[in-house]
Amino acid sequence: AQKVTQAQTEISVVEKEDVTLDCVYETRDTTYYLFWYKQPPSGELVFLIRRNSFDEQNEISGRYSWNFQKSTSSFNFTITASQVVDSAVYFCALIDGNNRLAFGKGNQVVVIP
Amino acid sequence: NAGVTQTPKFQVLKTGQSMTLQCAQDMNHNSMYWYRQDPGMGLRLIYYSASEGTTDKGEVPNGYNVSRLNKREFSLRLESAAPSQTSVYFCASGPLTGSFSEQYFGPGTRLTVT
Numbered sequence: 001a002q003k004v005t006q007a008q009t010e011i012s013v014v015e016k017e018d019v020t021l022d023c024v025y026e027t028r029d030t031t032y033y034l035f036w037y038k039q040p041p042s043g044e045l046v047f048l049i050r051r052n053s054f055d056e057q058n059e060i061s062g063r064y065s066w067n068f069q070k071s072t073s074s075f076n077f078t079i080t081a082s083q084v085v086d087s088a089v090y091f092c093a094l095i096d097g098n099n100r101l102a103f104g105k106g107n108q109v110v111v112i113p
Numbered sequence: 114n115a116g117v118t119q120t121p122k123f124q125v126l127k128t129g130q131s132m133t134l135q136c137a138q139d140m141n142h143n144s145m146y147w148y149r150q151d152p153g154m155g156l157r158l159i160y161y162s163a164s165e166g167t168t169d170k171g172e173v174p175n176g177y178n179v180s181r182l183n184k185r186e187f188s189l190r191l192e193s194a195a196p197s198q199t200s201v202y203f204c205a206s207g208p209l210t211g212s213f214s215e216q217y218f219g220p221g222t223r224l225t226v227t
Binding site for chain 2: 004006009031032033035037043044045047050052091093095097098099100101102103104105106
């Protein structure tokens with residue numbers, strides 16, 4: 001069975017600090033994809049990134065960056081120079097061959113002005 | 114282009130009542146999904162439909178039924194609501210099964226069962 005663990009439940013940072021969210025996954029599949037979604041206070045789920053198991057290159061998109069390491073089964077997410085608009089719940093998820101997503105429990109990020 | 118729409122946005126039911134949550138997508142996606150979100154639990158898959166005419170159970174299917182009415186619409190029915198079904202329900206859609214593509218989510222339905 002697929003499993004995603006996000007250990008930290010709530011993380012508070014002061015604006016402009018960096019914050020890193022840890023995601024550890026378990027799967028027996030050799031081909032798999034990982035995702036990060038953002039859920040702002042308004043409640044909708046916003047897709048952030050999709051990464052496949054064959055591509056371990058780090059990715060940067062503006063203030064967001066992702067570090068994928070197969071050796072430790074981790075797909076961590078860093079927000080650099082956090083802003084109040086980054087306050088949200090962030091979910092890491094793993095997809096199987098039937099396109100079923102297994103979500104972690106989420107990280108609540110609170111950015112204090 | 115509305116994406117994924119859900120109705121209603123809010124609903125209060127009494128224990129034992131029934132209701133159907135509606136979901137529609139206009140992205141010509143083959144796959145559709147129903148998730149529930151409970152505090153501290155993340156999202157959990159209730160049922161999914163890989164293509165029109167097929168449905169399968171997810172992680173937490175008990176107490177629910179689904180209907181894939183056509184390619185666009187996928188409904189979730191609670192036959193006899195229980196307080197344990199108080200949750201936020203999200204519908205999602207995605208391209209072909211096996212494509213490992215991202216799913217697109219609706220705005221959610223907040224359901225309270227008293």
